[in-house]
Amino acid sequence: MKGAQKMTFRDFTSVVDYRTREANSGPSRVDPSPFRGVWVNTNDSAPHRIAKLVMSVRDGILMVHAWGYCTPDPCDWGEVPAEVFADSINSQTAMSFTATFDFGFMETKLQTNLKRGTMVIATTNKFSDLSGRSDYYTREFFYQIDDD
Amino acid sequence: MEAGKYFRAGDRAELANDGVDRTIDLAPFVGTWVNTMRDTQGFAKLIVSHRDGKLFVQAFGAAAPELCDWGEVEAFAFADRVDSRKGAGFDAHYDTGSIEVAFQANMNLGLLVLLTFNRFKDGDSRAHYICREFFHR
Numbered sequence: 001m002k003g004a005q006k007m008t009f010r011d012f013t014s015v016v017d018y019r020t021r022e023a024n025s026g027p028s029r030v031d032p033s034p035f036r037g038v039w040v041n042t043n044d045s046a047p048h049r050i051a052k053l054v055m056s057v058r059d060g061i062l063m064v065h066a067w068g069y070c071t072p073d074p075c076d077w078g079e080v081p082a083e084v085f086a087d088s089i090n091s092q093t094a095m096s097f098t099a100t101f102d103f104g105f106m107e108t109k110l111q112t113n114l115k116r117g118t119m120v121i122a123t124t125n126k127f128s129d130l131s132g133r134s135d136y137y138t139r140e141f142f143y144q145i146d147d148d
Numbered sequence: 149m150e151a152g153k154y155f156r157a158g159d160r161a162e163l164a165n166d167g168v169d170r171t172i173d174l175a176p177f178v179g180t181w182v183n184t185m186r187d188t189q190g191f192a193k194l195i196v197s198h199r200d201g202k203l204f205v206q207a208f209g210a211a212a213p214e215l216c217d218w219g220e221v222e223a224f225a226f227a228d229r230v231d232s233r234k235g236a237g238f239d240a241h242y243d244t245g246s247i248e249v250a251f252q253a254n255m256n257l258g259l260l261v262l263l264t265f266n267r268f269k270d271g272d273s274r275a276h277y278i279c280r281e282f283f284h285r
Contacts, residue, residue: 030275030276046158047156047157047158048156048157048158048159048229048230049156049158050156068155068156068157068159069156069157069158070154070155070156070157071157075154075155075156077155083267083276084276085265085266085267085275085276085277085278086275086276086277086278087277087278088275088277089268089274089275089277090274090275091275091277092275095277095278096265096278098250098265101155103153103155104153105153106153106155106159108155109239111250111252111263111265113263113278113280122237122252122254122263124224124226124237124239124252125159125226126224127230129153131161131164131165132161132164132165132166132167132168132170133159133161133163133164133170133230133231134164134170134172134226134227134229134230134231134232134233135172135224135225135226135227136226136227136228136229136230136232136236137226137227137228137236137237137254138228139254
């Protein structure tokens with residue numbers, strides 16, 4: 001294609017990925033603690049919302065326990081491990097995580113980021129049960145509450 | 149596998165069991181998308197196309213003197229509800245061997261909002277990181 005060079009496989013994808021002195025040797029350890037706690041949805045009217053998340057850290061791994069909005073009681077999705085991401089290659093503070101809930105008939109992926117104290121969660125939801133339901137995308141907002 | 153289960157009230161199967169074709173409309177995504185930041189150091193351009201009912205994305209990273217062509221990968225489209233065929237977002241995945249990049253895109257007010265999740269492999273000292281960028285047609 002004119003005006004572009006074919007990607008050569010290397011260990012960076014743009015200049016922001018270049019190694020610097022701040023990125024020292026050894027595996028990166030991104031601190032997941034900013035996510036620890038109880039988070040609730042800002043929109044209590046959306047029928048396809050995640051109602052609540054309880055997040056904890058065990059052995060350095062961020063664990064995500066989610067509940068979907070259902071009546072009369074929330075649907076417990078169970079707990080899964082998450083993978084955390086920083087906002088740059090040199091940061092050790094988590095700004096984002098991804099997690100996957102596999103329900104058998106549907107797979108829901110959570111892809112999140114923190115913004116000014118709000119956690120933004122995008123979900124992609126893929127059905128495998130031939131029920132005619134469309135795979136769908138959501139974007140939801142959460143705030144943190146006291147966990148007692 | 150039992151059909152029709154749900155884990156959110158809005159996912160109930162009866163919302164979509166009317167026999168209507170819900171093939172997701174890919175048209176909202178298709179086109180050439182340019183980063184709103186002309187001096188971006190991330191992705192400068194995306195070409196989104198569809199063939200045989202499938203969605204594809206070709207990404208171009210900022211580089212000089214020419215953009216860096218990442219090649220084309222298949223993307224997967226999502227509607228905005230279980231009973232909708234309106235294209236609301238897509239995801240895609242690149243693997244360069246040493247870096248994995250997951251794309252998660254959604255449409256908002258005529259913009260394509262791209263969130264990338266960048267994972268370095270093999271115990272690399274660089275932190276996995278996210279990047280959010282905006283594109284216009």
